[in-house]
Amino acid sequence: MDHFDYRGGVLHAEDVNLEALAAEVGTPFYCYSAATIERHYRVFREALSALDDPLVAYAVKANPNQSVIATLAKLGAGADVVSIGEVKRALAGGVPPERIVFSGVGKTADEMAAGLDDGIYQFNVESETEVETLSAVATRLGRTAAVAFRLNPDVDAGTHAKISTGKAENKFGIPMERAGAAYALAARLPGVEAIGVAVHIGSQLTSLAPLERAFTRVGTFITELRAAGHRIERADLGGGLGVPYDPSLPEPPTPAEYGAMVARLTQGWDVRLIFEPGRLIVGNAGILVTRVVRLKTGGTTCFVIVDAAMNDLLRPSLYDAYHSIQAVRPRNDRITATVVGPVCETGDTFAEGRELDSVEEGDLLTFMTAGAYGATMASTYNSRALTPEVMVSAERWAVIRPRQSIEALLALDHPAPWLNGD
Ligand SMILES: Cc1ncc(COP(=O)(O)O)c(C=O)c1O
Numbered sequence: 001m002d003h004f005d006y007r008g009g010v011l012h013a014e015d016v017n018l019e020a021l022a023a024e025v026g027t028p029f030y031c032y033s034a035a036t037i038e039r040h041y042r043v044f045r046e047a048l049s050a051l052d053d054p055l056v057a058y059a060v061k062a063n064p065n066q067s068v069i070a071t072l073a074k075l076g077a078g079a080d081v082v083s084i085g086e087v088k089r090a091l092a093g094g095v096p097p098e099r100i101v102f103s104g105v106g107k108t109a110d111e112m113a114a115g116l117d118d119g120i121y122q123f124n125v126e127s128e129t130e131v132e133t134l135s136a137v138a139t140r141l142g143r144t145a146a147v148a149f150r151l152n153p154d155v156d157a158g159t160h161a162k163i164s165t166g167k168a169e170n171k172f173g174i175p176m177e178r179a180g181a182a183y184a185l186a187a188r189l190p191g192v193e194a195i196g197v198a199v200h201i202g203s204q205l206t207s208l209a210p211l212e213r214a215f216t217r218v219g220t221f222i223t224e225l226r227a228a229g230h231r232i233e234r235a236d237l238g239g240g241l242g243v244p245y246d247p248s249l250p251e252p253p254t255p256a257e258y259g260a261m262v263a264r265l266t267q268g269w270d271v272r273l274i275f276e277p278g279r280l281i282v283g284n285a286g287i288l289v290t291r292v293v294r295l296k297t298g299g300t301t302c303f304v305i306v307d308a309a310m311n312d313l314l315r316p317s318l319y320d321a322y323h324s325i326q327a328v329r330p331r332n333d334r335i336t337a338t339v340v341g342p343v344c345e346t347g348d349t350f351a352e353g354r355e356l357d358s359v360e361e362g363d364l365l366t367f368m369t370a371g372a373y374g375a376t377m378a379s380t381y382n383s384r385a386l387t388p389e390v391m392v393s394a395e396r397w398a399v400i401r402p403r404q405s406i407e408a409l410l411a412l413d414h415p416a417p418w419l420n421g422d
């Protein structure tokens with residue numbers, strides 16, 4: 001994996017020895033490689049070099065740490081956001097408002113007002129009722145919102161059902177058959193200008209075919225919209241390109257293959273293209289480092305119990321997702337084991353019957369490809385404090401989110417006054 005390599009028998013993140021890092025920050029912890037994040041952004045941007053001034057709006061939801069956002073903002077990235085919290089994070093990370101795209105099915109009027117006040121570039125609107133609310137909010141504030149309607153092209157992305165977003169039964173976007181009327185509605189409303197189209201059919205796509213189907217529908221629709229007199233200047237093609245998680249599976253298409261497909265399909269569209277990659281940029285740039293608490297053997301299964309759990313990395317429990325598991329200092333043999341966390345749920349299982357480096361109590365293991373949808377989906381279930389995040393750059397490292405203390409976790413509760421006799 002990029003920038004996570006063995007040197008002298010020990011796994012390093014760039015030039016930082018992960019054994020030494022674990023001794024400093026404790027376990028579990030997330031570790032990101034700045035060089036990998038930068039490389040992924042550059043590779044993606046380079047893959048789009050045939051396009052005229054595309055906007056790469058990093059999907060902040062994948063990893064919203066401000067150091068991650070700032071690393072990308074310095075390279076010119078924009079941000080795709082889905083809440084006012086993400087708008088504020090993007091701004092704090094140095095993304096200028098004219099590079100921020102606001103997506104999401106449930107933006108509240110308050111979020112719209114805040115986004116308008118911040119001067120964000122575009123609202124991706126997902127329903128007729130949403131554009132009516134946006135129109136009312138923008139009119140009240142004396143502003144005009146640039147709108148792209150998110151289309152639901154009814155395409156099967158061929159990904160996990162919980163992360164497919166472009167089928168008719170998914171909550172996202174406006175069905176193609178109602179979309180023309182939505183633009184006509186927007187044209188009658190004050191405070192909004194529907195100047196774009198948007199589509200995002202799902203995440204962790206491992207084939208370009210569903211994207212091609214969706215983009216083709218978008219292209220045809222742009223022609224129809226223009227014939228109906230609408231001025232269409234932008235097309236947001238979303239994110240969704242998958243990354244390799246399981247080495248036994250074929251690799252997903254490369255950014256270069258994706259870029260070539262986009263350039264071919266969008267020829268003649270005459271729009272500014274926007275992209276919202278998340279996982280592709282940060283997925284392989286992060287790992288979760290954990291320590292083996294104990295082994296539990298003697299039954300039918302060999303359990304490796306680690307100090308990370310489903311509250312730290314939810315993907316295996318939620319989507320049966322595969323994360324490769326590597327020892328930080330591999331021993332010379334292999335075992336077959338089920339790797340679990342300490343949380344009181346059977347679903348707190350990272351891998352079942354997996355062949356991995358043999359381990360002993362106290363050894364360090366890493367869950368690879370954990371930079372996307374890892375730390376950000378963490379919770380404090382079982383009163384487990386939030387796991388720290390560390391960023392590495394060459395031989396330097398920094399704790400970019402400290403470990404939450406148990407005191408800070410407890411202080412979030414405010415006891416009801418009557419329990420204290422008040
Ligand atoms: C609207 C939107 N854009 C972008 C993304 C980022 O997707 P990915 O991380 O798969 O690139 C998502 C998540 O699926 C999304 O819902």
Ligand SMILES: N[C@@H](CCCC[NH3+])C(=O)O
Nearest residue numbers: 061163203204315372373
């Ligand atoms: N959280 C999901 C992806 C959802 C993408 C957001 N629309 C994952 O870990 O794979």
